[in-house]
Amino acid sequence: MEANEDIKPIIIKENVSREAYIKYLSIERKLPVNIRLINGKIIAYE
Structure with missing residues (x-):
């Protein structure tokens, strides 16, 4: 299992x-945190 999962x-x-x-x-x-804009949504990742 990968850590990203x-x-x-x-x-x-x-x-x-x-x-x-x-x-x-x-x-x-x-x-x-890292954030991205994807399809109009701001999404945060650790």
């Missing part, structure tokens, strides 16, 4: 535009 994504917010996501990243530069 235990990691489950957490949806932080839905219906987010790319522009709003980029603006958020420019303000919050040091986050304790």
Whole structure:
């Protein structure tokens, strides 16, 4: 079993535009988790 199988994504917010996501990243530069924008959802990973 791989370690990545235990990691489950957490949806932080839905219906987010790319522009709003980029603006958020420019303000919050040091986050304790990795986040991604996927299909309008901000998803956090450990």
